[in-house]
Amino acid sequence: GAVVSQHPSRVICKSGTSVKIECRSLDFQATTMFWYRQFPKQSLMLMATSNEGSKATYEQGVEKDKFLINHASLTLSTLTVTSAHPEDSSFYICSARSGQGRGEQYFGPGTRLTVT
Amino acid sequence: DAKTTQPTSMDCAEGRAANLPCNHSTISGNEYVYWYRQIHSQGPQYIIHGLKNNETNEMASLIITEDRKSSTLILPHATLRDTAVYYCIVRPPNDYKLSFGAGTTVTVRA
Numbered sequence: 001g002a003v004v005s006q007h008p009s010r011v012i013c014k015s016g017t018s019v020k021i022e023c024r025s026l027d028f029q030a031t032t033m034f035w036y037r038q039f040p041k042q043s044l045m046l047m048a049t050s051n052e053g054s055k056a057t058y059e060q061g062v063e064k065d066k067f068l069i070n071h072a073s074l075t076l077s078t079l080t081v082t083s084a085h086p087e088d089s090s091f092y093i094c095s096a097r098s099g100q101g102r103g104e105q106y107f108g109p110g111t112r113l114t115v116t
Numbered sequence: 117d118a119k120t121t122q123p124t125s126m127d128c129a130e131g132r133a134a135n136l137p138c139n140h141s142t143i144s145g146n147e148y149v150y151w152y153r154q155i156h157s158q159g160p161q162y163i164i165h166g167l168k169n170n171e172t173n174e175m176a177s178l179i180i181t182e183d184r185k186s187s188t189l190i191l192p193h194a195t196l197r198d199t200a201v202y203y204c205i206v207r208p209p210n211d212y213k214l215s216f217g218a219g220t221t222v223t224v225r226a
Contacts, residue, residue: 006159032212034212034214043219044154046213049213091157093159093160095160104165105212105214107161107162108159110159112157
């Protein structure tokens with residue numbers, strides 16, 4: 001149990017375009033989902049927290065108009081990188097937390113974004 | 117603000133126990149200690165967590181000192197697939213955000 005998927009696993013896009021990354025909890029309902037970014041040889045950095053049906057809360061320094069997060073259902077959250085630039089190239093990882101039980105956080109496999 | 121301190125790296129021999137230390141000297145009384153690991157180019161994997169008592173599951177054991185200022189993650193029989201970056205994280209009970217530090221890069225050698 002407690003499986004989180006991400007799609008796509010890797011994506012290459014051109015500078016100036018937008019790209020959407022999906023995060024799904026496959027066997028549980030996720031009241032909260034988190035989005036992280038990880039640059040090469042660095043640790044994970046939390047970008048934002050999203051609760052189903054409400055606006056995401058962004059960490060300091062993360063542009064909410066550039067990284068659009070939608071958490072429309074208890075099993076799906078999407079991250080859209082708008083007007084992507086090469087410096088947005090990174091490993092994007094989501095996690096999902098169940099509102100039941102101990103509410104542990106489970107991570108997706110990550111999405112490798114390359115902006116050319 | 118790093119709430120945990122871990123060694124940068126460590127090697128261990130396949131089949132032997134791996135003991136990973138973590139210092140969290142400023143931990144508050146109701147904060148949990150969590151351990152995650154990240155195998156190269158994958159998402160982090162939950163390992164174990166604890167509050168005051170020692171904990172054991174199918175993956176590892178967590179030993180927390182009585183004063184709770186440090187803990188040790190024990191992988192009882194390390195395998196090559198345990199090579200990963202291991203993160204020790206302190207989390208308040210009602211704030212589910214996880215703050216990842218640099219972690220410990222563990223290399224298991226045959």
